[in-house]
Amino acid sequence: MRYLPLTEADRAAMLETIGAASVDDLFVDVPAEARLAGPVDGLPMHASEMAVERHMTALAAKNINAGSVPFFLGAGAYRHHVPASVDHVIQRGEFLTAYTPYQPEIAQGTLQVLFEFQTQVARLFGTDIANASMYDGSTACWEAILMAARITRKGRTVLSGGLHPHYGEVVRTMARFTQDNIVSLPTELSGEPDDAAVIAAIGEDTSSVVVQYPDVLGRIPDLAAISDAARAKGALVIAVVTEPVALGLIEAPGNLGADIVVGEGQSLGVGLQFGGPYLGLFGCREKFVRQMPGRLCGETVDAEGKRGFVLTLSTREQHIRREKATSNICTNSGLCALAFSVHLTLLGGExxxxxxxxxxxxxxxxxxxxxxxxxxxxxxxxxxxxxxxxxxxxxxxxxxxxxxxxxxxxxxxxxxxxxxxxxxxxxxxxxxxxxxxxxxxxxxxxxxxxxx
Known part of the structure; x- marks a missing residue:
């Protein structure tokens, strides 16, 4: 039986309070052609559990499993071998059921895991610090842009032509609500990334420059040159890494002058998973720590001098005054962060x-x-x-x-x-x-x- 706690009178009172004539008013931003006028054609109003299972299994069989055929897809999501020990560790009860570490005295294991994860990401990215993860690479990219705007007090962002278009779409969608000026450079089908065009687009009013490394076509931009040019104009460089395994060979973005480094952690420990859940990585210079979104776990000592871990920084509106919050992200991708950390620990630097x-x-x-x-x-x-x-x-x-x-x-x-x-x-x-x-x-x- 369906549980419907609200009566028609309850709904009418709620709509009156928010000034909406009907529930339909809440969906005006969804294009009319994308809205359903009624039940989906062809679907029965009810079916047995066995019938639903049989039908869904038949639908799933139409997919081609990534491991069953030659697989050369990438573009921000990569098929890597994930050791069986990763899954074994993350399914342990103390990790799989652990929730937000509000009370450090009963969440030492979770806090230590996140502290170690932060350390790994900071070393991988070449940044001073890293947070305790975010939702995914694209939303981390947007949060970095907001952070740069707070630091520089400017509102113009340049997106390089080598940025993944889906990341660009997320940025432009979010900027609709903040009035940030987003300048998207065109993507050119050339053997070398157009670093000169990126540098030329940086002005005195530029808050940040977003550069993917390697970029969406697989090319490797000159982050050092772009960073020098941005610094001369008072802008910050945001480097986006969608394939963290690449940093096992190429120089870390932070070592090349990037002020904020964000990325997608899916490649290590997480797997393709039909597109999610994924893992947002976020690192930056230490002097920007109080403008960093999300959470930061720190190491300390207790009253007896023993090593312990605490939630050092939490910048969302649930914890501090709304107007002081740097992020509305509700939680970190804790289990995916753990998988990333376990896989990277098994690999080690070498x-x-x-x-x-x-x-x-x-x-x-x-x-x-x-x-x-x-x-x-x-x-x-x-x-x-x-x-x-x-x-x-x-x-x-x-x-x-x-x-x-x-x-x-x-x-x-x-x-x-x-x-x-x-x-x-x-x-x-x-x-x-x-x-x-x-x-x-x-x-x-x-x-x-x-x-x-």
């Missing part, structure tokens, strides 16, 4: 470097083989485990035909940038330690067949 080297080698083998196919060329010579190929026809059609042949052959730039006609022949291909020689050869043969 293990991460070796994993990164294997990823790069697999990507080299992939693009070298595919570039031998007539009509296929490599756009960028410098990359980590993801690079852009130029095809002789629209890559969206090619990707669909490859999927019919049981090969998940990359992400078409036409899918990421549907409005940019000049990018539609681009195919973003990612390879990781899970990519085998057989996968590469299958991809190459099927791509040859599709392009023939």
């Amino acid at each position: 293990g991460l470097a070796r994993l990164a080297a294997v990823n790069h080698a697999r990507a080299q083998a992939t693009v070298e083989r595919l570039s031998r196919i007539p009509g296929v060329s490599l756009l960028n010579q410098a990359y980590f485990n993801e690079a852009t190929l130029i095809l002789p026809r629209d890559a969206r059609e090619v990707v669909r035909e490859l999927a019919e042949r049981k090969v998940l052959g990359g992400v078409s730039l036409g899918r990421l940038f549907p409005e940019a006609d000049g990018l539609h022949h681009g195919l973003l291909v990612a390879a990781t330690e899970t990519t085998t020689d057989e996968d590469i050869e299958s991809f190459a043969k099927e791509l040859e067949g599709v392009l023939a």
Whole structure:
């Protein structure tokens, strides 16, 4: 039986209080064509549990499992091997059920885990400090922009053309409610990122410059040069890392001058998981700590001088006056942060470097083989485990035909940038330690067949 505690009179009183004529007024921001006028066509009003299970299983069977076919998708979500010990640790009762550590005396384990996680992220990013995680990379990017605006007291943000378009969409959506001026530079299909265009866009009124590293096409921008130019104008540099494994080989953004570093932690410990839940990473310079969103766990000693952990900084409106809050994020992605930390602990610094080297080698083998196919060329010579190929026809059609042949052959730039006609022949291909020689050869043969 459905539980409906509110009466029609209750609802009418609530609508009157907020000044709405009907419940429909609460959904005016949702386009009319996206709203349902009634029940979904074709769905029964009720069904047995067995019937629902049978139907949902049949629907799920239409999916292609990432591990069942050659897999070369990336573009911000990467298939890596997650050791079984990661899942074993995060499912322990003291972690799986642990909630927000409001009372440090009974949450020492959770607080220590988050403290160790912060330490790992700060070292990985080359920043002084890191918070206890956020929802995902895109929302962390927006929070960084807000943070930069508070620090600089300016409201203009430059998004480089190499930023993932989904991150850009999140930023522009949120900026609708803050009146921030977001300048989005175009994405050019060139072998080198247009660092000069980013530098030229920085003005005296610029609060921050957002640069993805490596960028959405797999290229590696010159963060040091951009950081120098931004500093000269009083702007902050926000580096976005969607593939943290890359930092096992390339220099950490904080060491190249980035003031705030954010990213997506999915690659380590979390897995693809059909798009979520994921893990937002956030680090910055220590002098900006009081403007950092989210939570910060710290180390201290108790009354007996024993080592202990506390919630040192919490900047959301539930804990402090609303007007003083730096974030409305309600919680950190604690379990995903734990998975990230366990995986990175198992790897260690040397293990991460070796994993990164294997990823790069697999990507080299992939693009070298595919570039031998007539009509296929490599756009960028410098990359980590993801690079852009130029095809002789629209890559969206090619990707669909490859999927019919049981090969998940990359992400078409036409899918990421549907409005940019000049990018539609681009195919973003990612390879990781899970990519085998057989996968590469299958991809190459099927791509040859599709392009023939």
